[in-house]
Amino acid sequence: MTLDQLRIFVAVAERGHMTKAAELLGISQSAASAAIRSLEQQHGVQLFNRVGRNIELAQTGRRFLPEAKAVLERAAAAHNVLEHVSQTITGSLSIAASQTIASYWLPRRLASFHEAYPAVRLSVTIGNTRQVETTVLDGTADFGLVEGRTDSDILRRAKVDVDRLMLVVAPSHPEIAEVSRGHPDISELRWIIREGGS
Missing domain, CATH: 3.40.190.10 (Periplasmic binding protein-like II)
Incomplete structure (x- = not known):
């Protein structure tokens, strides 16, 4: 059984119509019918009862539907994990x-x-x-x-x-003149400086 077969089965089961399900999935009606037929033959079960031009879920199909949906949900979750991982910035x-x-x-x-x-x-x-x-x-x-x-x-x-730069001097250092209030005049101070370009 494949995920495509499960998707087709769920679409047909929810719509009760092969053609509408095929249109929804963007496949031909014959492809949808073949997928359902293959799924039934692989497992020796009947998933749908054909009633005139319509179909309805057989008892086996009703039991299988929640399981098929659960598998598709898990597959979607797994896909999302890989999508998330693939977006990891490296x-x-x-x-x-x-x-x-x-x-x-x-x-x-x-x-x-x-x-x-x-x-x-x-x-x-x-x-x-x-x-x-x-x-x-x-x-x-x-x-x-x-x-x-x-x-x-x-x-x-x-x-x-x-x-914020801060001037710190020893308590024994002479008073430093101010150019204006709160702005020390540092031009007359002796400095030990780093290399050019620093």
Whole structure:
């Protein structure tokens, strides 16, 4: 017995008419009749009683109908599972990120992404802003995350979050003059800075 035979049987049983069932299924009436006949012959049963030009379910057909429907429902459920699985997003995603983002902002977001898309392979490259920009430009990374300005005119930029910088000094540090209220004058301070491009 095949799923097609079961579909035809259920359609004929529900409509009580071979031609209407065939039209519904988009097959010829002779194909529908042949499927029913084959199903009956395979199992040595009579599923329908022919009454003039109409047909009605025989006792065996009435007993078989709920089982046939259940099989078709299970087959549909199995089909849906495969459809869902086939839509699983796979592939790889390469991210370049600056040091601060990679250390503090990115980890929990990567964990959430991996939970949502476990079949996607993730890789992260860490560098300064200029290195991240170069990595994206040469195609090594799919996208980059930086805090600093980038120079390239061909990259598209989007703000994904905000960061607040804070100046922290030792209690023994001399008072810092303010350019305006709440804005320290940092131009006269001595700095230890990172490499160019950071």
